[in-house]
Amino acid sequence: MARRRIAVVTTSRADYGLLYWVLRELERDPRVRLQLVVTGMHFSREHGSTYRRIRADGFVPAAEVRVDVGAGTEEDIARSTGRMTSGLARAFARLRPELVVVLGDRYELLPVASVATLFRVPIAHLHGGEATEGLIDEAVRHAVTKLSHLHLVAARPYAERVRAMGEEPWRIRVVGTPGLDHLRRTPLPPLAETLARIGLPIDDRRPLVLVTYHPVTLQAGQAARQARALARALAAVPARVVVTAPNADPEYRPIIRALSTLTRSRSEVRFVADLGSAGYLSLLKHADVMVGNSSSGLTEAPSFGLPVVNVGDRQRGRLRAANVIDVEPTAASIGRGVRRALSPAFRRRARAAKNPYGGPGASVRIAKLLASVPLDERLLTKRLVVPASRRRRP
Numbered sequence: 001m002a003r004r005r006i007a008v009v010t011t012s013r014a015d016y017g018l019l020y021w022v023l024r025e026l027e028r029d030p031r032v033r034l035q036l037v038v039t040g041m042h043f044s045r046e047h048g049s050t051y052r053r054i055r056a057d058g059f060v061p062a063a064e065v066r067v068d069v070g071a072g073t074e075e076d077i078a079r080s081t082g083r084m085t086s087g088l089a090r091a092f093a094r095l096r097p098e099l100v101v102v103l104g105d106r107y108e109l110l111p112v113a114s115v116a117t118l119f120r121v122p123i124a125h126l127h128g129g130e131a132t133e134g135l136i137d138e139a140v141r142h143a144v145t146k147l148s149h150l151h152l153v154a155a156r157p158y159a160e161r162v163r164a165m166g167e168e169p170w171r172i173r174v175v176g177t178p179g180l181d182h183l184r185r186t187p188l189p190p191l192a193e194t195l196a197r198i199g200l201p202i203d204d205r206r207p208l209v210l211v212t213y214h215p216v217t218l219q220a221g222q223a224a225r226q227a228r229a230l231a232r233a234l235a236a237v238p239a240r241v242v243v244t245a246p247n248a249d250p251e252y253r254p255i256i257r258a259l260s261t262l263t264r265s266r267s268e269v270r271f272v273a274d275l276g277s278a279g280y281l282s283l284l285k286h287a288d289v290m291v292g293n294s295s296s297g298l299t300e301a302p303s304f305g306l307p308v309v310n311v312g313d314r315q316r317g318r319l320r321a322a323n324v325i326d327v328e329p330t331a332a333s334i335g336r337g338v339r340r341a342l343s344p345a346f347r348r349r350a351r352a353a354k355n356p357y358g359g360p361g362a363s364v365r366i367a368k369l370l371a372s373v374p375l376d377e378r379l380l381t382k383r384l385v386v387p388a389s390r391r392r393r394p
Helices: 013-028 051-056 074-095 109-118 137-147 156-164 178-185 191-198 223-235 252-265 276-286 331-341 344-351 362-372
Strands: 004-010 032-039 063-065 099-103 123-126 150-153 172-174 208-212 240-244 269-272 289-292 308-311 324-327
Touching: 004 013, 004 074, 004 362, 013 032, 013 051, 013 099, 013 123, 013 178, 013 276, 013 362, 032 051, 032 074, 032 362, 063 074, 074 109, 099 109, 109 123, 109 137, 123 137, 123 362, 150 156, 150 362, 156 172, 178 276, 178 362, 191 276, 208 223, 208 276, 223 252, 223 289, 223 331, 240 252, 252 269, 289 331, 308 331, 324 331, 331 344
Parallel strands: 004 032, 004 099, 032 063, 099 123, 123 150, 150 172, 208 240, 208 289, 240 269, 289 308, 308 324
Antiparallel strands: none
């Protein structure tokens, strides 16, 4: 029997880290011919040229669609999605996938979903139904949901949201988040090794702060101001600080400039383009506090009992555990949040937090579904289901 061709599209270091164990499961399944398609931020030097990490992990991409977002302006990014659409069309024409898999809500998913739709290929979407009300991603996620045919969501409230959008219940499966499989399956390097790799002292007893801050894309013109406020707050904290590069969203470069000032004024601060999944998780495991607006503070950090200071509106609407402190994007509010997060009382609270996204095991569930779901007319033909409470009575 011919193996089904499943194209998994990765656009950034973030979705690759979450998809890693799904890819491994599909790779070893005799029913599947994995077609890994690499595009987007993976080819950005500022973000670590992470396509090299994919190759180093032993994956052989079936297609690489190289795009350049330039300076990261709205026009640059919009033009890049056009080039990505063209490149993906050529890749899909050659690969002829029978199922396309995407994860998340970044703008790069729009060309992927559009091309798959025009090629009449069903789409499996992971992490739909979530909410990030301060971002363009909110609209992108829901648009991709309506273009998708199989919804593999991380938690029951997200399944209910997808259903409320008119999706047929049989298409929706609660599988958890595959990123948590790293906790059980990925060997994490010792903290000493991770710190040595980025040049931070190992014997320093000051708190270790992990910073991941991305543009809040619906708040145009605010990235530089908010990043400077974050930098001022961190400058007042006597700690070792590891800052990771922001996503290639509009206004990402002002964030890089603002947070890079810390590295010029303090020897115990490092700015890192890419840590890799294992290195990043090693810091999540050993850090004393995480500061920023990354979803990893809400999805992975609770499993490590790590206190998180969540800055601003980027994650507004997303499920969160008791390890999270929400603060405004001002230096004073961020500073208060960090001090509270480092307090013994809150550290105890964070250690006791229950992760609302569950635990490891999602990747196996996802891969089994992708390998076995019937690829038939029923899957491809979508029908709008209007909840009974919203139907008009005659």
